[in-house]
Amino acid sequence: MAETKNMILNMGPQHPSTHGVLRLILELDGETVVKLTPDIGYLHRGVEKLGENLTYHQFIPLTDREDYLASLSNNLAYCMTVEKLLDIEVPPRAMVARVLLTELQRIASHLIWLGTFGLDIGAMSLFFYCMRERELLLDIFEACAGSRLTINYFRIGGIAKDLPEGFEKQVRDFIAVFPERMKNDYERIFQDNKIVRIRTEGVGIISKKDAVDLGLSGPLLRACGVPWDIRKSNPYCGYETYDFDIATGKVGDVFDRYMVRMEEMRQSLKIVRQALDRLPGGAFLADDPKVCLPAKQKVMTEMEALIHHFKIVSEGFEPPAGEVYHSIETPRGELGFYIVSDGSNKPYRLRFRPPSFVNLESLAKMAEGKLIGDLIAIIGALDPVMGEVDR
């Protein structure tokens, strides 16, 4: 009998469902994936190196372009890390606004995930319904910051400008429509579908131990039944004062990941509601003239403010020497920034721990021995953002 050889299939970097420019080298026996080797780096822009040549303020827009589906979360992680280095207090209004907006961002990010996951397993319509709701969220972001995808709204010491007029109404409108649409348009069409169930249940299981060993975080880890959420374990921005639950799964399959993310959207909405109710007035930027830009009105009228403005814009500020790490829970898991400062106006070294990069490592473990169709569902449920993986 003739010798049989496995087929090598190069999936990506241009492939409709590798979520960007992920390249997978698959060794296939028929349709079964025997070996899977991810190849990354197609979106490498050297952001960490760029960070060493930019002042602390100038780096914020670059964080938008990492996890571009959750740019506010990235803004937040970076700003909080620098704030930790500087040891400055953020005013309460900014704190609540940050929580509110990042939770909305989490919903927006999960909506994209849900839509593309639907596309991956062939349910086309769901994508458009998800986009409809995401549009409402993007409108809110646009009203706040002027941009929709790379929002760049948080600043070191607070937020860029005060929340816009009509913000509360916009958010309340969203809160009013979202739960019902989630139930009718997502769950009844998608989750209750028999084919969706057989495509997701028992697929891509990863054990609790493996998940922890690989360093997974976010919904992926929680779907395995590990109730680990930085918002609870190391609360920041006052998350300890909000009432919400950590969604966890049991088996750790694709369906559990779906359920965890759906529950997270509901919990995020709960947090948004609480944040909106308690949103205090007052300053939105810390009162630290060496770090935070003064208000435009002051720049026009006060000599001192003009000088501070000039200094911050032209050469930035100089934090104390030292190193600092801070992490937050983004929609994808633990995003941590590590900054080494030598006392100059630019970081000596800036490094971050992107959740997608670490999560991607579990792909081979989940997909080997499965069919191509399963692999697609697994990538979909992994929700990698290549901007973040390649940096």
Added chain:
Amino acid sequence: MTEFIIIMLVKMIVIFGAVMGTMTYITLAERKILGYMQIRPGPNRVGPWGLLQPIADGIKLFLKEDIIPDHASKAVFVIAPAMALIPAVMTIAVVPFGPEMTVFGRKVTAYMADVNIGLLYIFSVSSMGVYGIVLAGWASESKYSLLGGLRSSAQMISYELSMGFAVVGVLMMSQSLSMVKIIEAQKGVWFIIPQFFGFVIYIIAAIAELNRTPFDLPEGESELVSGYFTEYSSMKYAMFMLAEYINIITVSGIVTTLYLGGWHSFFIPLPPLVWFMIKLLAVVFFMIWVRATYPRFRYDQLMTFGWKVLLPASILNILFTPLFMKIFGYL
């Protein structure tokens, strides 16, 4: 004799033209209906309500560069789209769009031929279509195409079987393979009522046979890019598309003939031809509706479903049909 030839030629042109016209507008209808189901308007730039969109698409495909991959086996690569298209067009010949009627004082039938083995003819010709797909996948020398071709051959073979068995129930009741006789046998009760299970099995198998969602594995976009026609461009690509949509029409026509009473009217008396088209388009709409709602099966689940669910069900249908006919006095 000459009169016969002229009538046949005219009929050929009219039916072919009508089917092609319907087909092009079914592509538009599909995009429009999908659009409305997905809260977006669908094509609306070319002409009013996008009515000229199919024509624009056709022109565009004509003018595109025709690319043949370097490593493809060229002859097969070129023949494959034709092999998919020809059987699709051939099956139309026996689809009875309407009964005998009088046009310009002559008695004319609204179908090309009433072959006494009509149904058998359809099955044998339509299963040739799979060769086009398999060969296209094979000749492209692309791994995605190859996988698509393999998937479709496996899928077509498994579903053709259940499809054939599902129809046996109808044959028992109509006692004929001729499409016209089958319609005439449904004068009283449409076969969808006594043959409901057969109908369900047939329509599922037909959707699978057409490679449409949720059985669109051979071209499963998120998995195999475009499956068997990944490497095709220009008119060759268009020929696959033509074949696919003509097949939709023929399959809908067959469903109408076998189960929905063909041209027989339902309460509202309309010309038989109109009734046939209404039913046919209703079946097409159903298929589009399914596409907007359902996700895709996985390859092994598809095979399991075909062999372990549909096939036994269709055999049971054959076993119970005579019993049913005995009880309700058909025999």
